[in-house]
Amino acid sequence: MRRVVKNLALASIGVLLSSAVLGACGSSSQTRRYNRKQVQSSLSRLEAPGLVIGEFSLPANAIVDGDTIKVRGLETSLRLLAIDTEETYKRDADRRASDSDFDTYLKNKKGDSVRPAKAATPLGEEAKKWAKNFFAGTTTVRLERDHPKEIRGRYGRYLAYVFVQKNGAWVNYNVEAVRAGMTPYFSKYGYSRRFHPDFVQAEKEAKEKQLGIWKPGCQCYPDYAIRRTWWDARADFILDFERKAAERDDYIVLTNWDALRRIEEKLGEEVTILATVGDIRRGDSGPSQARLSRRLFKDFPAVFFDSDVFASSGITRYKGEFVAVTGVVNKYKNKYNNKQVLQILVSLPSQVKGSRLPLTETPLEPPAPATDAEPAASASNAP
DSSP: OHHHHHHHHHHHHHHHHHHHHHHHTTTTHHHHHHHHHHHHHHHHGSSSSSSSEEEEEEOOTTTEEETTOOTTOOSSEEEEETTTOOOOOOOOHHHHHHHHHHHHHHHHHHHTOOSOOOBBOHHHHHHHHHHHHTTTTTEEEEOOOOSSTTTTTTTBBEEEEEEEEEEEEEEEEHHHHHTTSSOBBOOTTOOOOOTHHHHHHHHHHHHHHHHHHTTOOOOSSSSSHHHHHHHHHHHHHHHHHHHHHOOOOOOEETTTTTTHHHHTTTTSSEEEEEEEEEEEOOOOOOOOEEOSSHHHHHHHHEEEEEEEHHHHGGGGBBBEEEEEEEEEEEEETTTOOOOEEEEEEOOGGGGGGEOOOSSSSSOOSSOOOOOHHHHHHHHOOOO
16 A cells, blocks of 8 residues: 555556646746746756656657657656667668678678677668557556666666556557567566566467567568577676675665765775666776776776786676776875765775677576576565
């Protein structure tokens, strides 16, 4: 009952936002300015933790592609959780190359990378059309999070499940996109904490019916089995870390909204941080850094004063992959802006542990296995 009341309260905020935006249409410029300020003020509350974001109206150009939409009142598009549709064509050259020889086109897009490639495909275009049909006639959607502390992604977009009311019931678009074969269940950034069984069942149905990406001979990515192995290895690594973090306050997920506050509270102490590896800055005469991805231009530094420790840790191999990095929390003053900057100091190679690298390499530390159905719940990720 408590959750229902909370959901209704948060949903009413969304209605207020939608009403403010819609009410601005056809009114005076002064009223529009007032409503715009009112909307922005209400939106600031959305940065607070919680599962339900609210209800929002859709603009005319709401559908960006199969896994990205826009709603009125939010400046950025949404990144939809647990799905990853193939790309739509942005360049005529890609469309022509794809039409000419699809297999060669995909091979050229992948190049020498060990990671599967992302590329525009006819199935990506189909996913966008399917999304437009799904949302046709819809005026209001409800947005919800997967985790109360996971609010925005690296590029500032809200991370969300999108619900649409159909026949009197709220339907999860993310799950239905998987059921229609427009996307696999995308576990690259972790299993869905709230709807894992739904996504597993939806993908099973799509495969059995050979829909979308599962249709033999479709012009789509041919390597979803390889992608699944890679994605699930990352998801297992995340799940294993979150199980430990549920019992230890020195285990911190860097993308959580309160991560920096928690790290600062551990000043002078040792913490273990879960993040993906961003930029690597190798020091010729000074320390080396691995920038742990948090938010664009706001990544967190893991610092290695010993060049041998830096090389032996293998962290350069993990660029773009998940790692758990242990180090002592430290502050230093940036000489360019005189601001205090948080960092962790890594002193042993064993303080860097990574998820399984794609295709050819083995993990430094085997993650806890996940079941074929729902991953085991913990205090931090229980639905």
